[in-house]
Amino acid sequence: MKKWMMIAALITAFTFSQNANAQLPVKMGPRAGVNIGDGGDYFVGGHIEVSLPVLPLTFVPNAEYVFVDNATSINTGADVQYTFIGVGVAKLVAGGGYTLNYNKPKGSDSATDSGFNLQFGAKASLGVSAFGLIRATNIGGNWTKAMVLGVTF
Numbered sequence: 001m002k003k004w005m006m007i008a009a010l011i012t013a014f015t016f017s018q019n020a021n022a023q024l025p026v027k028m029g030p031r032a033g034v035n036i037g038d039g040g041d042y043f044v045g046g047h048i049e050v051s052l053p054v055l056p057l058t059f060v061p062n063a064e065y066v067f068v069d070n071a072t073s074i075n076t077g078a079d080v081q082y083t084f085i086g087v088g089v090a091k092l093v094a095g096g097g098y099t100l101n102y103n104k105p106k107g108s109d110s111a112t113d114s115g116f117n118l119q120f121g122a123k124a125s126l127g128v129s130a131f132g133l134i135r136a137t138n139i140g141g142n143w144t145k146a147m148v149l150g151v152t153f
Contacts, residue, residue, distance in 0.1 A: 026050050058081045128153060132148070
């Protein structure tokens with residue numbers, strides 16, 4: 001049931017991005033990264049960026065598939081980024097958001113846990129926007145740090 005709820009949330013986010021394209025600047029792109037520390041698991045995913053024209057805020061829903069041994073792990077997030085310094089084509093951002101983690105070890109039941117993340121990073125735009133983030137995620141009192149890189153079209 002929870003797996004279907006996550007799929008429905010992603011479809012809703014994608015539909016919202018297509019409908020909002022006429023009113024708000026909407027961009028999307030791929031992302032990849034690695035968890036720092038225990039395990040060092042790699043992940044790939046995608047994101048949508050919805051910028052607010054009157055505020056330096058960007059809404060960034062995202063989903064990531066984490067490559068772990070003997071399990072299926074998917075992270076989804078609803079993040080907000082604040083641009084606090086922007087010079088020319090470069091800007092610094094900080095933010096955070098809600099995180100939902102779906103975990104299904106082979107041979108056992110799945111678990112879905114929620115938490116929050118904090119992030120800090122930089123973006124550079126030269127036609128295509130590239131970004132890098134350091135993200136700390138807290139789920140159930142456990143902190144996981146990750147480096148995230150991506151592009152936005």
